[in-house]
Amino acid sequence: MPVDLNRLADGWLELESDPGLFTLLLEDFGVKGVQVDEIYDLQKSIEGPVYGFIFLFKWIEERRSRRKVVVQEEKFVEKEEIVNSIFFAHQIVPNSCATHSLLSILLNCSKIYLGSTLTRLKEYTKNMDPESKGYAIGNTPELARAHNTHAKPEPRQPQEKPHGVPMGRTMEAFHFVSYVPIDGRLYELDGLKPFPIDHGPWQSGQDWTDKFRMVITERLGGGDIRFNLMAVVPDRRQAYEQKLRTLKTNRGIVLEALQQMVRDQPALDGHNYAKSPLMEAHSPAPSSGSSSTDTASEAGSAFNSPVRASPPGASPPPQPAALSPQQPQPQLQSQPQPQPQPQPQPQPQPQPQQPQQQSSGATSSGEIDRLVVVRLGEEHPFAPHDLLALLKTVEAEINACESALKDEVDKRRKYVVDDCRRTHNYDQFICTFLSMLAEQGKLADLVEQQLQPKRRLLPKQPDRKRRPKPKRRR
Template identity: 35%
Template structure:
């Protein structure tokens, strides 16, 4: 795989992915972590544009078989040619296969520019995109002790994790994995049942692992919940203004508005928390820690703290053995 300027490993987190998407100029969408693909959970998240699945890569494990599904020229599919880029590539696989998402000027131009490219050239185009690379690498941790993800095909012994995408395209469910030869058609579906079909595919993948394997993550690319709440509140306000003061419907509409206002507040708090967490992820705390330790050493307070910590650890170890 090409290094293409050394792409960093990024964390599997909905706040990271949402800010990454926004950084590429895309608007009106966000990412949510999900724990179940049952109908009730999916109804809460609608509209769902696609799913992003994280799993531990096992070299030599059987992959889904590509079916003869006819031409796939209408599908944006890129081979992964960059180590550590699978998260961003899974996100792009969904974004660039939707016509109902505002991609912004730069990503729209990228989609148009690469429309006639083959999968390998699309992968190289991603690796050479200054926008995509810079936004991806903006989430690099400053910690010099963080190990980067290894190339899934390198054959090394370290655990390696990989992201792929599932989404409906023109009446069929597709698995989009940059390490596959092409998009995998998983069968016909419609807008109402595609997540159920995806659930089957994900469960089949998970069944290949031992019962002790818990390293999976599933996220959904959805419409921006803030925008949805604001639009629904605005719609209710319009209805309230059109009703007379003594209308019996006003009480229920006011209750609905209060519920939406609470939901909006919760979403705003979540976005603020995501932003703070992302800021902390990017911040380099090493200089602060170094200066703190140096100050403690100059005051001759460091050695007693180290001794006390060793004694505490030793006591805890003896207690656990008893």
């Protein structure tokens, strides 16, 4: 990567602590499936996995100097093999601590798609010492270009400030530090320190975020520090899209089962088999038979499905695998039971060889209806009202998931708008506007009005009624 290091080092600009900025910076690095969220409550649990935390702390220069006197026992990892196996880089380039904090998390996690740039950097710096890794970061033009893309335009003037620490006009120092789980231990990676800090393992049955919460709470309690905390987490848009696809698939399965009940229902409406012994014998639950005949018509009206009788030679549609297990077809009795008042309908000739299969015909309309009743009870162990309740629940989850996905998409769009406002250079607009005012002869008057001392206007006091003075008695 032959690039002038000095030119890149002088060009790195300071970045703000904003989750939208960090999320867009990840996209410019080529990383996919990751976003950055801001944490407002340390005690609140975080949904889903967390790849790492970015801790931004800032303190006034006087407090910073006073803090140097305090000796803190930090458990540095000085073993060369461990230090080189971890992606820990010294911050060589000033104002690059934001990029360093992201790289310390991304390049120490194997579950993240890094893209071509970071993958090449990870392979190139494998088993290097922290100083060499720091030079490799500063010598990567893609990182410098992406970093400066999201920075505010500012005049490049040499300022006296600590090496590697961004400092604003209020003499406040800002610095980013990463907390990452590596091999069952919590590490603090600070590019301004010589070695990584090992905070030890977390307990069995405990998540590493709980260990981090204990460490950061102890750190914040030790001094007056203002801070921001952000977490690197999976992209919530992809999670919601995957969940939405699963919910829509489940909704289709439930609708298919309900529509099959509606298609099989007319045979029950024409005959009184709802309480027949055959229905009770083959029902999966004691009350499923009666509820099936009572509410299947409601299910048909709910989905606007036409009510049609199944032809005698048609086989029922396949059973949804997610609703009921595969069960063998029961053997019907060879002696048909007498049926009350069968309706005269033209039927094909009876086939006594295979009375248990509907495709081979039936001796009467009563046997056809009994076959429909048996298959209805076996293929749908859920009653229609249960399926309708399940469908209502799935629809509610789909609506909630679509709303959450829309919020994430709108938030990402807002990130882009805010980034454009942050990085836009307004100097040309201001110069053009002042030139137009000068051409119109209005600039001098406006400047004179601003230079004149303004009269101090006292606030008006409410009128008080004068009370009459009491007369003195002589």
